[in-house]
Amino acid sequence: MIVDIIVEYGQSADDENGLTGNVWARREGGRTTTFLMSVHLLAKEGEAPQEQVSRVFGALSGNGEFNEKLVSFVKCQMESRTDTSSY
Numbered sequence: 001m002i003v004d005i006i007v008e009y010g011q012s013a014d015d016e017n018g019l020t021g022n023v024w025a026r027r028e029g030g031r032t033t034t035f036l037m038s039v040h041l042l043a044k045e046g047e048a049p050q051e052q053v054s055r056v057f058g059a060l061s062g063n064g065e066f067n068e069k070l071v072s073f074v075k076c077q078m079e080s081r082t083d084t085s086s087y
Contacts, residue, residue, distance in 0.1 A: 001077060002028035003070075009056050017043050021056040023066065025073045036069040 004026050012018035019041045024033040039059045044051075060066045 001074065001081075003074060003077075004028055004030075005070075006033060007056060007060070009052065011043065012040065015040075019043050019052060019056065021059070023060065025070065027077055034073055036073065037065060039063070039066075 006024040006026070007021050008024075009019055009021035012020040014020075021039045021041075023036045023039065025036055026033040039056060041055055041059055047055075
C-alpha cells in the first residue's frame with residue numbers, strides 16, 4: 001500500500017513565535033484524509049521557508065508518536081481493505 005503523507009504548516013494561531021504543522025495521511029489516490037497529529041516548534045526569526053520545512057520534517061522523523069499513529073493508520077486501512085463482510 002502506498003500512503004500519502006500531507007503536512008501543512010505555518011505560523012501558530014495561538015503563538016506568534018511558533019510554527020505549527022498538521023499531519024494528515026491517506027491512501028494513494030484516496031478521496032479522504034485522516035488527521036494524524038500536530039507538531040509545534042519555536043519560530044526562528046528570518047528563517048527561510050525551506051529551513052522551516054526541514055525543521056518540521058525533522059521533528060517528525062523518528063518521532064514515536066508520529067510513527068505509532070502512522071502504523072495505526074496503515075493497520076486500519078489494511079483491515080478495512082480485507083473486510084469483505086460488508087460486500
